[in-house]
Amino acid sequence: MNQVMHNISLSRFTNGRANLRRYHQARWDEPVIFELSQRGERGVLVPELEQEIAVATNQALSGLPHGMLRTQAPRLPEMSQNRVLRHYLRLSQQTLGADLNVDVGQGTCTMKYNPKINEQLARDPRMSELHPLQDADTVQGMLHIFHQVHALMMEVSGMDAVSLQARSGSQAIYGNFAVLRAYQEASGTYGVRDEVITTIFSHPSDAACARLLGYRVITLYPDADGYPDLDALRTALSPRTAALIITNPEDTGIFNKKIRQFTDMVRAAGGVNIYDQANANGLLGITRAREAGFDMCHFNLHKTFATPHACGGPAVGAMCVTQELERFLPSPKVVLREGSYAIDDAGPDSVGKVSAFMGTGSIVLRAYAWAMNLGAKGLREVSEIAVLNNNYMMHELLKIPGLSAPYAPGKRRIEQVRYSWEKLHADTGIHSEQIGIRAADFGVHYWTSHHPFLVPEPATIEPTESYSQADLDEFVDVMRHIAHEAYTNPETIRSAPHNCPVHAVDASVLDDPKRWAITWRGYQRKLRSQEAKQSA
Amino acid sequence: MTNSIDVYPYIPNSVPEVKARMLAAIGANSMEELYAEIPPELRMQRPLSLPEPFLSEHRLKRHVQSLLAKNKSCAEALSFLGGGCYQHHVPAVCDEINGRSEFLTAYAGEPYDDAGRFQALFEYASMLGEMLEMDVVSIPTFDGHQAAATAVRMAGRHTGRKVVLVAEHVSPDKYSVMQNYGRSDLEFRRVPFDLATGTLDMGRLASILDEQVACLFLDNPSYLGVIQDGPAIAAAVHAFGALLVVGVDPSCLGVIAPPSSYGADIVCGDIQSLGMHMSYGGGHGGFIATQDDEALVMQYPSRLFGIAPTKVPGEYGFGDVAYSRTSFDKRENGNEFVGTAAALWGITAGVYMALMGPQGMRDLAHTIICRNAYAKQQLASVTGVRIPHAEQVHFKEFVVNFDASGKSVQTINRALLEQGIFGGHDLSHAFPVLGQCALYSFTEVHSQEDVATLCAALATILTK
Structure with missing residues (x-):
C-alpha cells in the first residue's frame, strides 16, 4: 500500500497567488418559453367561483359593448408549474448577479452587498x-x-x-x-x-x-x-x-x-x-x-x-x-x-x-x-473602505501594461476610477468593449463608460466596500491575464465570449427594422413574411 | 453597553490589520490621506447624527419587526382598496424566481454574462405582446402612470402635434404624473365622462377633437372600473388623424378585447397585477406597447430587447434594439430619458403569465368580472347604498354611492376600519361630482363570504 494523500490545494496556486478560476457559466441552451408549451398543461389555478355567484352572474358579460369581448385566447405558453420554475431557474443561472461575483467592474453602479436580512x-x-x-x-x-x-x-x-x-x-x-x-x-x-x-x-x-x-x-x-x-x-x-x-x-x-x-x-x-x-x-x-x-x-x-x-x-x-x-x-x-x-x-x-x-x-x-x-460610525466605515479599496485597486491595476488612469496623476481618487486602455489598443488593436466581453469568461462584469467615450478605450471600476483584498486581487489578476492575452493571443479576445451561456451575437439585426424582433410573435411574423416572399 | 465595533459583517476590509496592510500597500499613512483632495472647509467636522445602530442581525430584525407590527396589512384585514394597486394571489413561483440572488442582484451586464436576464425580459415582452396582440413591448418603465406619460409624449413626437386629450375619469394621480412630465412640450385638455354611465362622453369628445390633437388618452377599463366602447372611441379619434392611447390592466385581457383589436395605436399600463405584491406601492412597473411600425418604435425612450442569431447555429442571442434612440446613447438628444426602472417585475410578470397560461388568464378575468357583478348586486340591496353605473360591465372595481345614507365616506370607512375592514378608496375629494362615493375593488381573492361580511357591516353602519 503506497497510496499517499494528495495535496490538491498546491496546484491551485502559482508563486503563492491563486490561479485564475476555471470558470464556466451555466449553458442550458434553453428554448424560448413558447417552445416549451404543451396544450392543456396548467401552472396555477384560479380560485373557482362559488356556485351561487356563478348562477347569479351568468349574464355578467352580456352588457359588454360590441367588440369588447376577446375573440381569440392569448397564445401564452401552456406549462405545468415545475416546468415554469425550471425554465426560469435555468435563466437565472445564466445571469451573473452581484451576489455571485466580484462585481467591481460595473463602475458608477455601486455594486455592493445587499444584506439578506433586509430582503x-x-x-x-x-x-x-x-x-x-x-x-x-x-x-x-x-x-x-x-x-x-x-x-x-x-x-x-x-x-x-x-x-x-x-x-x-x-x-x-x-x-x-x-x-x-x-x-x-x-x-x-x-x-x-x-x-x-x-x-x-x-x-x-x-x-x-x-x-x-x-x-x-x-x-x-x-x-x-x-x-x-x-x-x-x-x-x-x-x-x-x-x-x-x-x-x-x-x-x-x-x-x-x-x-x-x-x-x-x-x-x-x-x-x-x-x-x-x-x-x-x-x-x-x-x-x-x-x-x-x-x-x-x-x-x-x-x-x-x-x-x-x-x-x-x-x-x-x-x-x-x-x-x-x-x-x-x-x-x-x-x-x-x-x-x-x-x-x-x-x-x-x-x-x-x-x-x-x-x-x-x-x-x-x-x-x-x-x-x-450600521449607524453613523458604520456609514463612515462604508465610505472609508470604499475609498481605500478604490485606491488600492488603482495602485494594483496600474501595474498592468497598456492601462492608464487619465488625469490628476498621483492624486488619490474617491470611490471609482475611469481607466483607459488607449495604449493597449494602440499596441494590439483590442478595444475596451472586447476586454469586457472576455472578462465575462472569467465570471466578472466589466463596463466601459457612458457615451461619448471622452476617455479613449474607457473602463470604469468601482470596488465599493463589499470586497476583500483577495477579491480585489482576483479581479486585478483577471485584467492582467486579459491584457497579457491582448499582447500574446488577441484572437482569444476577439472570439470571446467562450465560457458564457451564448456566443457572439449578430447585433446587426438589432438595428435593422426589417429584421429586428422585439417579441416572439414579431419574430415569427417576420419569418413567415420572409418565407412567403421567398416562395413567391 | 456601548454600540461600537471595529469589524462590520458587510465590510470585509474593516478588519484593522487588513486596513493597515492595504494602506501600506498604497503608501498612505492614514485614511485621512485618501481624502486629501477634499478641502477642509467642505469636510464634515462632526460625526453624522443618527440613531444608535442595531449591530447584530437579531437585534436589527427585532427592531424592524416591531415597526412592521405597527402596520395592519391586507392579509390581516379585509380590504376593498383598488384604484391602481390590487390585491391578488401571488403564485409562490413568482416569489421564488424574483428572490433568486442571480436576478435580484444583477444589473447591467452584457447579453453574454446576463444572457438569462435578456431572455427572461424578452419573454416577458413576448408574453405580454400575446396578451395585447402587439409586436413591440418595452422593458418595464417605473409604473403605469409613467407609461401613460411617456405614451402621450411618444404620440406627440410621432404626430408632430401638441394637444393631448385626457379623459377626466383617469386616476387624478396618473393625470398629475402625465401633466408634470409632459407639459413643457404638450398642451393637456380634458374630455369629460358621462356621470350617468361612467363612460367617456362621446358628444364632448366630438366637440373637442380637431387636427391639433396628437392623441386621446383613456383607461379602458376606466379608473372607475367601467369597460367602455373602444371601437367607437377609436373611430372618433382616428377621424382626426390623432392616435388613440389606451391604458389597460393586462389582467382583464383573458376576457376583454385587447385595445389593439379596436384600433389603439399605443397601449400602456401597469404590471403590478401580474404577480407582484402591493408592497405599499413597491410592486409597480409600467409597460408600453405598439405594433412594429419603425417610426413609432423609434419614439420609445425605453430599452427594447430583441432576439438575434449568434455565431453558433441554433443558439438564441439577445440584445438592445435601436439603442441610438435612447438618452444612454444620445444624452439630451435621445428620447426623454432611460435608466433603472422595474425590470425585476417584468421578469416576474413573465413567470406569472407562463404559470397562468391562456386558460388561467381567462379564468382570472372571468372570475373578477363575475365577483364584481355579484358584489354590485349584493351591495345594491343594502339600504343607503346606490351603485351609480350598475348597468355597466365592471372589471375589478366600481363606484359605490352613499349619499342616501347621509353619511360621508370618511365616516363610513372609519366605522368599517373598527371592524377590520378597509373600505373602498374615498373618491369624494377627487370626484366631488359623484357625491359621497368610494371605489370598491374585488378580485379573485374576495370570496362570497367576504362580500357578505362587507354588506353586513355596511348595513349596520349605515342605519346607525
Missing part, C-alpha cells in the same frame, strides 16, 4: 401586503420608516426636506428638475432662465431630464487636469442660466476641489445648484451637499444605500432640497403630528405627482434596515 424583512406580509391607499392609522410602522429615512437623507446631505417618491435615480433627477421648474414658475423666471449647465462626465439623465422639462442644455468639458472647467462655466453663465447639475467626484473619481467656487458663481449668476449624488458611496459623513453650496441633490438607494439592483429596478431616488424649495416637493408628504404619522397633501405649490402613490415603499424599508444596522 427577508421586506418580504414580510406586514410590508408586502400593504396597500398604498390604506388609512394612515394602519401603516404607522411604514410611515415611521419613511420619516426616519427622510431624517437620514437630510443628515447625510445637509438638506432640509426629502421626498422618496421617485422610483429611480433618473426619476429623482427628473423630479428635481420638476421642482426647479415649479420654483421658477413661482418666481417668474421659467422660460427666461432656460439654460441648464452640466458636464460631459455627468450621467446622461442629467442632460436628458433637463431637456425633457424644456431647458436648453450646455455641456462643459473637462480641463486638462480632468476637472470640470471653471473658465468654461464662467463663459456659460448668463441671465439665461437656470441651474447647474453636476456630480462630484465625476466618474473619474477625482474630487473637484473648486466645487464651492462653481456653486458660488452659479448662485451669483442667479442659478440653482443641483448635485447628482446617485453614487455618494465615498462621501458618507465626509462631506455634504449643503456645505458645497447645493440647493438640491438626490441619492440612489439602490446604490449607496445597499438595496438590490434587481436587473434594473424597482428602486428609489431620494430627492433632497433646501427649505426654500421644500414646498415644491412631490405630493403627498409624511408628517409627524401629535405623536402619530399622517399623510398630507403637499399643498398648491407642489409639483404634484412624480410617480404612483408614495413610490417604492419596500425599497425604502431595505435602506432603512441597512442604515440602522
Whole structure:
C-alpha cells in the first residue's frame, strides 16, 4: 500500500497567488418559453367561483359593448408549474448577479452587498401586503420608516426636506428638475432662465431630464487636469442660466476641489445648484451637499444605500432640497403630528405627482434596515473602505501594461476610477468593449463608460466596500491575464465570449427594422413574411 | 453597553490589520490621506447624527419587526382598496424566481454574462405582446402612470402635434404624473365622462377633437372600473388623424378585447397585477406597447430587447434594439430619458403569465368580472347604498354611492376600519361630482363570504 494523500490545494496556486478560476457559466441552451408549451398543461389555478355567484352572474358579460369581448385566447405558453420554475431557474443561472461575483467592474453602479436580512424583512406580509391607499392609522410602522429615512437623507446631505417618491435615480433627477421648474414658475423666471449647465462626465439623465422639462442644455468639458472647467462655466453663465447639475467626484473619481467656487458663481449668476449624488458611496459623513453650496441633490438607494439592483429596478431616488424649495416637493408628504404619522397633501405649490402613490415603499424599508444596522460610525466605515479599496485597486491595476488612469496623476481618487486602455489598443488593436466581453469568461462584469467615450478605450471600476483584498486581487489578476492575452493571443479576445451561456451575437439585426424582433410573435411574423416572399 | 465595533459583517476590509496592510500597500499613512483632495472647509467636522445602530442581525430584525407590527396589512384585514394597486394571489413561483440572488442582484451586464436576464425580459415582452396582440413591448418603465406619460409624449413626437386629450375619469394621480412630465412640450385638455354611465362622453369628445390633437388618452377599463366602447372611441379619434392611447390592466385581457383589436395605436399600463405584491406601492412597473411600425418604435425612450442569431447555429442571442434612440446613447438628444426602472417585475410578470397560461388568464378575468357583478348586486340591496353605473360591465372595481345614507365616506370607512375592514378608496375629494362615493375593488381573492361580511357591516353602519 503506497497510496499517499494528495495535496490538491498546491496546484491551485502559482508563486503563492491563486490561479485564475476555471470558470464556466451555466449553458442550458434553453428554448424560448413558447417552445416549451404543451396544450392543456396548467401552472396555477384560479380560485373557482362559488356556485351561487356563478348562477347569479351568468349574464355578467352580456352588457359588454360590441367588440369588447376577446375573440381569440392569448397564445401564452401552456406549462405545468415545475416546468415554469425550471425554465426560469435555468435563466437565472445564466445571469451573473452581484451576489455571485466580484462585481467591481460595473463602475458608477455601486455594486455592493445587499444584506439578506433586509430582503427577508421586506418580504414580510406586514410590508408586502400593504396597500398604498390604506388609512394612515394602519401603516404607522411604514410611515415611521419613511420619516426616519427622510431624517437620514437630510443628515447625510445637509438638506432640509426629502421626498422618496421617485422610483429611480433618473426619476429623482427628473423630479428635481420638476421642482426647479415649479420654483421658477413661482418666481417668474421659467422660460427666461432656460439654460441648464452640466458636464460631459455627468450621467446622461442629467442632460436628458433637463431637456425633457424644456431647458436648453450646455455641456462643459473637462480641463486638462480632468476637472470640470471653471473658465468654461464662467463663459456659460448668463441671465439665461437656470441651474447647474453636476456630480462630484465625476466618474473619474477625482474630487473637484473648486466645487464651492462653481456653486458660488452659479448662485451669483442667479442659478440653482443641483448635485447628482446617485453614487455618494465615498462621501458618507465626509462631506455634504449643503456645505458645497447645493440647493438640491438626490441619492440612489439602490446604490449607496445597499438595496438590490434587481436587473434594473424597482428602486428609489431620494430627492433632497433646501427649505426654500421644500414646498415644491412631490405630493403627498409624511408628517409627524401629535405623536402619530399622517399623510398630507403637499399643498398648491407642489409639483404634484412624480410617480404612483408614495413610490417604492419596500425599497425604502431595505435602506432603512441597512442604515440602522450600521449607524453613523458604520456609514463612515462604508465610505472609508470604499475609498481605500478604490485606491488600492488603482495602485494594483496600474501595474498592468497598456492601462492608464487619465488625469490628476498621483492624486488619490474617491470611490471609482475611469481607466483607459488607449495604449493597449494602440499596441494590439483590442478595444475596451472586447476586454469586457472576455472578462465575462472569467465570471466578472466589466463596463466601459457612458457615451461619448471622452476617455479613449474607457473602463470604469468601482470596488465599493463589499470586497476583500483577495477579491480585489482576483479581479486585478483577471485584467492582467486579459491584457497579457491582448499582447500574446488577441484572437482569444476577439472570439470571446467562450465560457458564457451564448456566443457572439449578430447585433446587426438589432438595428435593422426589417429584421429586428422585439417579441416572439414579431419574430415569427417576420419569418413567415420572409418565407412567403421567398416562395413567391 | 456601548454600540461600537471595529469589524462590520458587510465590510470585509474593516478588519484593522487588513486596513493597515492595504494602506501600506498604497503608501498612505492614514485614511485621512485618501481624502486629501477634499478641502477642509467642505469636510464634515462632526460625526453624522443618527440613531444608535442595531449591530447584530437579531437585534436589527427585532427592531424592524416591531415597526412592521405597527402596520395592519391586507392579509390581516379585509380590504376593498383598488384604484391602481390590487390585491391578488401571488403564485409562490413568482416569489421564488424574483428572490433568486442571480436576478435580484444583477444589473447591467452584457447579453453574454446576463444572457438569462435578456431572455427572461424578452419573454416577458413576448408574453405580454400575446396578451395585447402587439409586436413591440418595452422593458418595464417605473409604473403605469409613467407609461401613460411617456405614451402621450411618444404620440406627440410621432404626430408632430401638441394637444393631448385626457379623459377626466383617469386616476387624478396618473393625470398629475402625465401633466408634470409632459407639459413643457404638450398642451393637456380634458374630455369629460358621462356621470350617468361612467363612460367617456362621446358628444364632448366630438366637440373637442380637431387636427391639433396628437392623441386621446383613456383607461379602458376606466379608473372607475367601467369597460367602455373602444371601437367607437377609436373611430372618433382616428377621424382626426390623432392616435388613440389606451391604458389597460393586462389582467382583464383573458376576457376583454385587447385595445389593439379596436384600433389603439399605443397601449400602456401597469404590471403590478401580474404577480407582484402591493408592497405599499413597491410592486409597480409600467409597460408600453405598439405594433412594429419603425417610426413609432423609434419614439420609445425605453430599452427594447430583441432576439438575434449568434455565431453558433441554433443558439438564441439577445440584445438592445435601436439603442441610438435612447438618452444612454444620445444624452439630451435621445428620447426623454432611460435608466433603472422595474425590470425585476417584468421578469416576474413573465413567470406569472407562463404559470397562468391562456386558460388561467381567462379564468382570472372571468372570475373578477363575475365577483364584481355579484358584489354590485349584493351591495345594491343594502339600504343607503346606490351603485351609480350598475348597468355597466365592471372589471375589478366600481363606484359605490352613499349619499342616501347621509353619511360621508370618511365616516363610513372609519366605522368599517373598527371592524377590520378597509373600505373602498374615498373618491369624494377627487370626484366631488359623484357625491359621497368610494371605489370598491374585488378580485379573485374576495370570496362570497367576504362580500357578505362587507354588506353586513355596511348595513349596520349605515342605519346607525
